[in-house]
Amino acid sequence: MIIAQENSYKPNVNPPTEFILIVDDNTTNLSILKEALKTIGLRVRLAVDGESAIKQAKQELPMLILLDVEMPGINGFETCTLLKADPLTQDIPIIFMTALSDTANKVKGLSLGAVDYITKPFEKEEVLARVNVQLKVRELNKSLAEKNTRLLELTEDLEQKVAERTAALQKAQIQLVQQEKLSMLGQLVAGVAHEINNPIGCITSNIAPAQEYVKSLSTALKLYQKYCPEVPEIQQELEEIDIEFVLEDLPKLLDSMQLSTQRIKDISISLRNFSRLDTDTKVLANLHLGLDSTLVILRHRLKAISNRPEIKIIQEYSKLPEVKCSPGQINQVFMNLIANSIDALEEKFEILGNQFQPIIKIITEQPDKKRIVIRIIDNGKGMSEEIKQQIFQPLFTTKPVSKGTGLGLSIAQQIIVDKHGGQLSFNSVPKQGTEFIIELPLGEESLVNSH
Numbered sequence: 001m002i003i004a005q006e007n008s009y010k011p012n013v014n015p016p017t018e019f020i021l022i023v024d025d026n027t028t029n030l031s032i033l034k035e036a037l038k039t040i041g042l043r044v045r046l047a048v049d050g051e052s053a054i055k056q057a058k059q060e061l062p063m064l065i066l067l068d069v070e071m072p073g074i075n076g077f078e079t080c081t082l083l084k085a086d087p088l089t090q091d092i093p094i095i096f097m098t099a100l101s102d103t104a105n106k107v108k109g110l111s112l113g114a115v116d117y118i119t120k121p122f123e124k125e126e127v128l129a130r131v132n133v134q135l136k137v138r139e140l141n142k143s144l145a146e147k148n149t150r151l152l153e154l155t156e157d158l159e160q161k162v163a164e165r166t167a168a169l170q171k172a173q174i175q176l177v178q179q180e181k182l183s184m185l186g187q188l189v190a191g192v193a194h195e196i197n198n199p200i201g202c203i204t205s206n207i208a209p210a211q212e213y214v215k216s217l218s219t220a221l222k223l224y225q226k227y228c229p230e231v232p233e234i235q236q237e238l239e240e241i242d243i244e245f246v247l248e249d250l251p252k253l254l255d256s257m258q259l260s261t262q263r264i265k266d267i268s269i270s271l272r273n274f275s276r277l278d279t280d281t282k283v284l285a286n287l288h289l290g291l292d293s294t295l296v297i298l299r300h301r302l303k304a305i306s307n308r309p310e311i312k313i314i315q316e317y318s319k320l321p322e323v324k325c326s327p328g329q330i331n332q333v334f335m336n337l338i339a340n341s342i343d344a345l346e347e348k349f350e351i352l353g354n355q356f357q358p359i360i361k362i363i364t365e366q367p368d369k370k371r372i373v374i375r376i377i378d379n380g381k382g383m384s385e386e387i388k389q390q391i392f393q394p395l396f397t398t399k400p401v402s403k404g405t406g407l408g409l410s411i412a413q414q415i416i417v418d419k420h421g422g423q424l425s426f427n428s429v430p431k432q433g434t435e436f437i438i439e440l441p442l443g444e445e446s447l448v449n450s451h
């Protein structure tokens with residue numbers, strides 16, 4: 001067998017503990033082999049019988065065993081069988097040493113799991129060549145195993161990345177769908193708000209003349225009563241309809257109708273403000289208008305219901321410049337945050353009952369030239385540490401399915417942080433309340449106007 005030199009095993013790179021175990025009852029054989037292996041720099045340990053070989057191998061694993069077949073006590077085959085039966089030693093490659101003519105033994109050795117055989121009397125070159133081949137095979141196996149491990153790690157890594165990507169995609173998709181819905185809803189609301197504008201305009205502009213006409217008619221009636229009192233049919237009719245009361249009540253009625261139409265008009269304007277169909281293009285906007293519109297739209301949820309008192313709104317607005325932003329999106333954030341506060345207040349009220357006065361405080365301020373801050377504070381039920389960790393995760397909700405989508409805050413975060421380069425943070429104490437803080441950066445454009 002010819003082994004190319006560069007292919008041969010290079011013992012120097014191995015840790016000092018690596019050694020070959022030679023097992024032979026013939027000490028002459030042992031020393032011949034030992035010397036031969038030493039010439040190529042291999043470390044060697046010796047054993048003179050099967051039992052001590054197994055013991056040694058278990059104490060410290062040899063990288064290769066040269067095993068004599070014929071030995072007193074347990075012979076080489078039995079030794080080999082025992083080594084192969086033990087998981088600790090089963091992977092050690094074994095080379096049998098057997099007489100030149102002994103074909104049956106060679107076959108048997110290989111069938112027991114030996115990797116090769118060496119024939120006696122020893123040819124030094126052959127021994128070294130066969131040992132070299134086995135050590136090389138062992139090296140290759142080792143590096144293959146390392147590569148396998150690495151491959152496994154890479155696969156796990158890849159699987160994790162795929163899972164992360166999938167989650168991110170899912171998140172993006174949910175938000176897209178949600179935004180799609182919002183923008184459809186926005187268009188619808190803006191359309192309705194526009195549609196009711198004309199009829200409301202008609203009512204508002206007609207109320208004033210109607211009030212005038214009522215005045216004129218009542219003057220005319222009074223004149224009739226004064227100058228034609230003797231017509232009994234008229235007198236009877238006027239008494240029946242209680243004309244005094246009608247004349248007194250009609251102007252009041254018209255006044256209250258005027259107030260109500262004004263309110264419808266406010267709501268319609270708020271709806272339009274709120275649902276401003278902005279894409280990602282930004283305009284200078286007055287955020288106080290946005291906050292007020294949001295409050296108008298949420299008014300039905302703030303009002304007193306059955307036994308719950310009205311939710312008190314405290315507005316502490318500072319002078320703010322217009323902010324370059326997508327107002328519809330920012331209003332969406334106000335809506336999500338204030339609606340969450342209302343939910344938290346309602347849940348607390350359910351526990352505490354009438355002794356609890358629910359409050360939402362909205363503070364706006366401009367701490368410096370570069371940013372504005374909006375705080376939405378409630379004295380609601382607050383959040384536990386565990387909940388705090390999760391609130392920005394899409395689909396996380398503590399509310400029943402009919403109420404919560406778990407998307408409000410993740411959308412708010414996306415709008416404030418990703419779309420506007422701002423910050424959304426919060427403080428919350430269980431049972432005490434919660435504060436959400438929106439911070440928006442101010443651009444050059446904002447320096448001119450203040451509200």
Ligand SMILES: Nc1ncnc2c1ncn2[C@@H]1O[C@H](COP(=O)(O)OP(=O)(O)O)[C@@H](O)[C@H]1O
Pocket residue numbers: 336340341344378380381382383387391396397398399403404405406407408409410433434
């Ligand atoms: N002001 C708040 N007070 C108490 N808990 C809050 C408040 N805002 C948000 N949370 C908690 O964060 C969760 C996620 O909020 P959100 O993303 O808006 O989804 P949803 O309101 O649909 O549950 C809520 O279910 C609630 O547990």
Ligand SMILES: [Mg+2]
Pocket residue numbers: 336339340406407408409
């Ligand atoms: Mg919400």
